[in-house]
Amino acid sequence: MTSVTDHTAEPAAEHTIDIHTTAGKLAELHKRREESLHPVGEEAVEKVHAKGKLTARERILALLDEDSFVELDALARHRSKNFGLENNRPLGDGVITGYGTIDGRDVCIFSQDATVFGGSLGEVYGEKIVKVQELAIKTGRPLIGINDGAGARIQEGVVSLGLYSRIFRNNILASGVIPQISLIMGAAAGGHVYSPALTDFVVMVDQTSQMFITGPDVIKTVTGEDVTMEELGGAHTHMAKSGTLHYVASGEQDAFDWVRDLLSYLPPNNATDPPRYAEPHPPGAIEDNLTEEDLELDTLIPDSPNQPYDMHEVITRILDDDEFLEVQGGYAQNIVVGFGRIDGRPVGIVANQPTQFAGCLDINASEKAARFVRTCDCFNIPIIMLVDVPGFLPGTGQEYNGIIRRGAKLLYAYGEATVPKITVITRKAYGGAYCVMGSKDMGCDVNIAWPSAQIAVMGASGAVGFVYRKQLSEAAKEGKDVDALRLQLQQEYEDTLVNPYVAAERGYVDAVIPPSHTRGYIGTALRLLERKIAHLPPKKHGNIPL
Structure with a gap:
């Protein structure tokens, strides 16, 4: 019998497998599994690493809990016989799919492999993604897509387009049912970018990720414009300009860490509550449990109503452990959105930012906030509005670009939300912007105001x-x-x-409280609203002003 370390054995004998025996069948399985783990040569892997990137499989293993990944369809391969593809049939077909856990919670996942056919989508590649999408929907697990591909596999023709359509439709069917998170880890082009756009959160890596429908060469040919890939579709472009992006990661590991943090605030599906951390009910009245950070809120608002302050200072002081996961922090910075916890309960924060445009709402801020409010409502996360808004940003640019219709999106999103809704007016709440930012008559459950609040039709x-x-x-x-x-x-x-007391006399705010009592007051309101029941008129769906 030849030892596995005996290099004197005949090469042919080493690779001969008798598939008619049980041992041979197991050996054949082992060989195929090894091939699926290494679909390309070491040289291709080294090129990936030289760019500071991980391979498709390494990305899955870096994101999921150790030893938790279970792969699906590892032995699948394309069936195309055109343009010489029949001579190149790597196992897996360029995408790795399966399921595993993150912090012990189940997720489904796929990771596209740009080293196999450039990550292009063909029939089997698409079928694998569709299969894991349907598994995620059926089992109520979050779906994470790691995207690194160059569009449709041209050699396979219209079948690639058909699979794109099936993927898009599954994204739509899963929307509001399970959290869908997309990580862009390379250059995603053409059809590869629409699926991420349909998901709940999109993460890109600075300098190594790009997204665009048509690349720089096509744009140069058609329009004559000279633009680099990074300028056209880089992470900062999609954060600051297009608003497509939710987080710019400094590296791939930073992207994975952000996703893990994000999932800690989200439920696995819309039929369950978000994960909660035990927090003992504080004994006594709110004023008996004030911390130094609570008391700092009493001196935060400037005496001059026109002097700005950073709303982040309010946000971190009312959240557990000062932890705030901001979303789209580089886009429409006149409004701040993100996740935190109060008394162990996940909450979504929507807050005007007085340091940017005095906190005025504009087109981008309205759409950013509306999207976030709907996301919270999808996944049973209470919404906390922190209000300091002098109105909508004036100007012909805003009017011509549709501030009426697009600003109404926030009205619509907030009005249809059925999760617990709490509003804190810290200073200005003027005109129509007062209505939009969680007013009592827009369906807010608990409204409170600070003594510095200015609630009026206008300044x-x-x-x-x-x-x-x-x-x-x-x-x-x-x-x-x-x-x-x-x-x-x-x-x-x-x-x-211009004070909170006229509104309080008429019941438009439920209480005027010292700023230092805000955290405690919100905590009691969240406990009250745990059993909230909302009744909406039956309908197929509403018609949000898109």
Whole structure:
């Protein structure tokens, strides 16, 4: 019998497998499994590593818990006989699919392999993704897609397009049922970018990830524009300009860490609650459990209503352990959205940012917030609105580009949401923006305001110019000090209407509280709203103003 270390054996004998015996059948299986683990040569793997990237399989193993990955369809291979493809049939066909766990929680996953046919999608490749999508939907598990491919496999023709369509439809069927997360780990082009766009969260890696429908060469030919791949579809482009991206990772491991963190806030599906950490009910009244960070909120708001402050300072002080997972942090920075926990319960935060456009809502901020509100509502995550908004951003650019229709998306998203909804007005809440940002009559369950809140149709300056226009005009004709009169009238308006107490008297806010009590008050409201029951009129679906 020849030892496995005996190099004197005949080469032919080493590779001869008698598939008519049980031992031979097992040996054949082992050989095929080894081939599936190494679909390309070591040289191709070294090229991937030289770019600072991991291989498709290494990415799965880096993301999932150790030894938890179970592969599906490892022995699948394409059936095409055109253009010489019949002579190149690697096992797996360029995509790895299966399931495993992240922090002990089940997930389904696929990872595209750019070293096999450039990661292009063919019939079997597409069928494998469809199969794992359907498994995720059927079992109620989150689906994670690691994308690194160059579009349709041209040699396989229309069948590739058909499989793209099936993948897109499954993305749509899974939407709102299971969390879908896309990681872009290379250059994704053509049909490869639509599936990620249909998922809940998209993550890219700085400098090594790109997404675009048509590449720089085609754009140069058609329009004459010169643009690099990074300028056209890099991570910062999709974060700051297109709004497609939810997180820019500094490297592949950072992307995996962010996804693991994200999943800790999400339920496996829409029929279950998000994961919760035990938090003992604090004894006594809210004021008996104030921390130093709580008390810092009492001095956070500047005396001048026009002086900005960073809303992140509020957010981190009301969340457990100061932990806030911001989403789309580089896009529409006049509004802040992300996940945190209060008393161990996951919550979604939507907050105006006074340091950007004074916190005004614009087209991009409205769409960003609307998307996030709907995501929270899909997955049973309570929504906390932190409000300091002087209105919608004025300007012809906003009007011409559809601020009416696109701003209404946030109204629609918030109005249809049935999860617990809590609003905290920290300072300004003016006009239509007051309505949009979680007002009582838009269906908010619990509204509270700080003493610094200014709730009115408009600010004092605009209101005085409108209400006292005739009086100011007459004063000017009589030679009186119009500026002094204007300041006097503004002060009277502010003292009368620009405060939280008029709204409190009429029930538009449920309580005016010291800022330091915010965390405790929200915690009690969340406990109350755990048993919230919402009834909506029966319908096929609404018609959001897209």
